[in-house]
Amino acid sequence: MHFLGRAANYKGSEILKHTFAFGTKKDSEQLRAYLAAHYGTTLDHVALYHNGRSALTVAMRNLVPEKSEVIITGFTCFAVVQAVRAARCVPVYADIDRETLNFGKDQLLDALKNHKDAKAVIVQNTMGIPVDITEIEEICNKLGLILIEDLAHCTGVRYPDGREVGTVGRAAALSFGKGKSIDTISGGAVVFNDENDKPVKQPEKKPFFSETLADRWYPFHGRMIRTFSYLGLGKVLTGVLLKLGCIERSADSRLSTTTRLTHWQAKLVLEKFQKLPKTGRKPLRDFYFVEDREELLKRLKKIGYVFDEIWYETPVSPARYYKKVHFDEKACPNAKKVAEEIINIPTYYKKSELTPAYKVIKEYMVDEED
Numbered sequence: 361m362h363f364l365g366r367a368a369n370y371k372g373s374e375i376l377k378h379t380f381a382f383g384t385k386k387d388s389e390q391l392r393a394y395l396a397a398h399y400g401t402t403l404d405h406v407a408l409y410h411n412g413r414s415a416l417t418v419a420m421r422n423l424v425p426e427k428s429e430v431i432i433t434g435f436t437c438f439a440v441v442q443a444v445r446a447a448r449c450v451p452v453y454a455d456i457d458r459e460t461l462n463f464g465k466d467q468l469l470d471a472l473k474n475h476k477d478a479k480a481v482i483v484q485n486t487m488g489i490p491v492d493i494t495e496i497e498e499i500c501n502k503l504g505l506i507l508i509e510d511l512a513h514c515t516g517v518r519y520p521d522g523r524e525v526g527t528v529g530r531a532a533a534l535s536f537g538k539g540k541s542i543d544t545i546s547g548g549a550v551v552f553n554d555e556n557d558k559p560v561k562q563p564e565k566k567p568f569f570s571e572t573l574a575d576r577w578y579p580f581h582g583r584m585i586r587t588f589s590y591l592g593l594g595k596v597l598t599g600v601l602l603k604l605g606c607i608e609r610s611a612d613s614r615l616s617t618t619t620r621l622t623h624w625q626a627k628l629v630l631e632k633f634q635k636l637p638k639t640g641r642k643p644l645r646d647f648y649f650v651e652d653r654e655e656l657l658k659r660l661k662k663i664g665y666v667f668d669e670i671w672y673e674t675p676v677s678p679a680r681y682y683k684k685v686h687f688d689e690k691a692c693p694n695a696k697k698v699a700e701e702i703i704n705i706p707t708y709y710k711k712s713e714l715t716p717a718y719k720v721i722k723e724y725m726v727d728e729e730d
Contacts, residue, residue, distance in 0.1 A: 361590065362709060362717070364645075365539060365669030367582025369708045375579040378544070383623035391626040392562070394633060395534075395551055399526055404559035405552040408621035410567045411613045412512050412535025412548035413439040413446075418617050419531040419550050420447035420480065422560060423506050428479035431471050431505075433463050434692035435672060435699065436484060438611050438681040440510065443533075444482075446615055451685075452478060453675075455692040458728075461486040461647070465495040471691075472503070480506040485514035485525055487671075487704070488541060488643035493519040493528050506530050515541040515633075518640035530554050536625065538578070538610050539669075541644060542632050544625040545575045546613060563620040572622055574608050581607050589666060611678050642707055645671075649701040650724040656703065665717045667703065675699045701726055 362368070370378065392406045399406075409415045416439075424430060426448040432440055434453035444451040454463035454471035462484060463471070472478060481500055483491055500507040507528065512535035514525045526532035536547030546567075552560060566572075581601055588597045601607045621629070650656050657668050674682045675695040689696045703721065705714060 364667040367579040370579040381624040383627035387627040410619040415548035415550040416443040416533035434695035516636035516641040645704040649726040
């Protein structure tokens, strides 16, 4: 069977390496130094955190005045909204383009018409699909908006103009969480690209032991869940592991700007960073718009493709947090429609492995000309 999520991107040797990884403070300092050199800044402008939402919060706290409006994409996860609110700012949703799943120049300008006092813009590059950053950068420069790049999905990707993501804005926030572009189950970093900005303090507080244990064993537990899925018991095992605290849903991760990345995860992050292609990497997932998505997912599962972790079943996911984000569906009709129709395909499998899945998906694809 082929899986989307459940640590399916971890192979056998990678599971063992992750579970028994060891690191020291030197590994964390080496990662900070590498990020500083990679993004062209200084060591005191880089800090490592237990997760990406904490890093994004720090980026805003250091650059954006409290109570400011911050433009974010209308197709995102609760973690971004949580980070904006933790920075004591107000999230403003910009609608998206169906081809890129991000806002472009037109959508950004539309959002700014009703929110002229906005102070910052967060670019997400959803699923690793790069926006036309040149146009967005021009708007930000013209209006004095602070541009922050969220690299959770797109570390190592290059924009159409050739620049690498993370090198354009005043700050970049990275996430090393489950299924992200750099995946060590949890973790994050903030990089301030303007050396005139105030230095950021590296937190020293360790994550809770339960958090570290869950991070270490998640790839192994993911393998167990996938194995039990063959017997139709994957959801049962997932529920048991959640109840016991052995695993944690990504959206439920604790935001803490005083908790650092573990040293062993820092070591793994650096190794994965060094393996990124120099010319830019492919997107995390391919996507298609389909009708009768639930029926399609059931058919795919019958032929061995468990692709139900689509990330965005609501414009701001997961659905269990949707009512809390106060999303304006009328202002973001494209995002609402996309969330109803989208299906994601992992890019960590070979194309040939997915041929049967593509044949089924083709039967359900939305006719964009209608």
